[in-house]
Amino acid sequence: MTALLPDIACQSTRLPIPLDWVGMQGIAVALQITGERVAAYADAGVSLDEAEARGIHMSRLYLALDVLADAELSPTLLRDLLTQFLRSHAQLSRRANLALRFELLLRRPALVSPLNGWKRYPCEVHAQLEDDALQLELRLSLPYSATCPCSAALARQLIQERFDADFAASPLKASEVRAWLGSPQGIVATPHSQRSEAQLTLQLDPTAQAFAFSELIDHAEDALGTAVQTAVKRADEQAFALANGQNLMFCEDAARRLHRALLQRNEVSGFEVRVVHAESLHAHDAVAVSRWRRD
Incomplete structure (x- = not known):
């Protein structure tokens, strides 16, 4: 069908310069x-x-991608696909690359009530094949809540000062103190929290049989302790407030928790952890980064 049609790509260039990536x-x-x-x-x-x-x-690369729709995404599938890229460009190319961007939808339960809902997790898979060596990288973004330890300490101090002012001249009664603690005049200050994001870049073992998307996300969220919620009732919101109050962390704390958690994953041979706390006190963000690579 194309025998009589010109194929300009097969002609020689007037600028004989190799290129790192074309696609x-x-x-x-x-x-x-x-x-x-x-x-x-x-x-x-x-x-x-x-x-x-x-x-x-380029059409050969485009058509080869169709295999992704018919088989479970895995390191083996990506190796085979990149091998096909190179076979279809014999004598032209030594290295093949593929990046996939998508969102995982995972159903998440509420903390206390029987409710649940969907939460989305932006993901990227990057694969490169050169000299039969496969490199795999997984990028994940996880939202979570972070309550500032400094702000919490300052709020507690203000509550103590109000307590001293309100009860210095009268004998303490448990019922009165309890009522005071539940009143607006008692809890005069609250710590500031922010919706935060953990951006994980993971180098993966290319011999793995599967991508452990859900397991990696669960492991990271467990390390942080305050993953954002989906559907909630008041009991869930209260449980979330308790979790935040018992889980105070600076961005440095969050980065270190994730660093320690990722060291426990055998399929991870290196990583970069970047956490971003969208400050509610400031107009700028607080950021911490940690990197590790297996020797």
């Missing part, structure tokens, strides 16, 4: 994750190492 970005693809179809965007490309070649065959 397409933002391709709509379908993925299979835990048996469910997930909409995603793909960036697919190869290196153009043959300096004389005019271009690559």
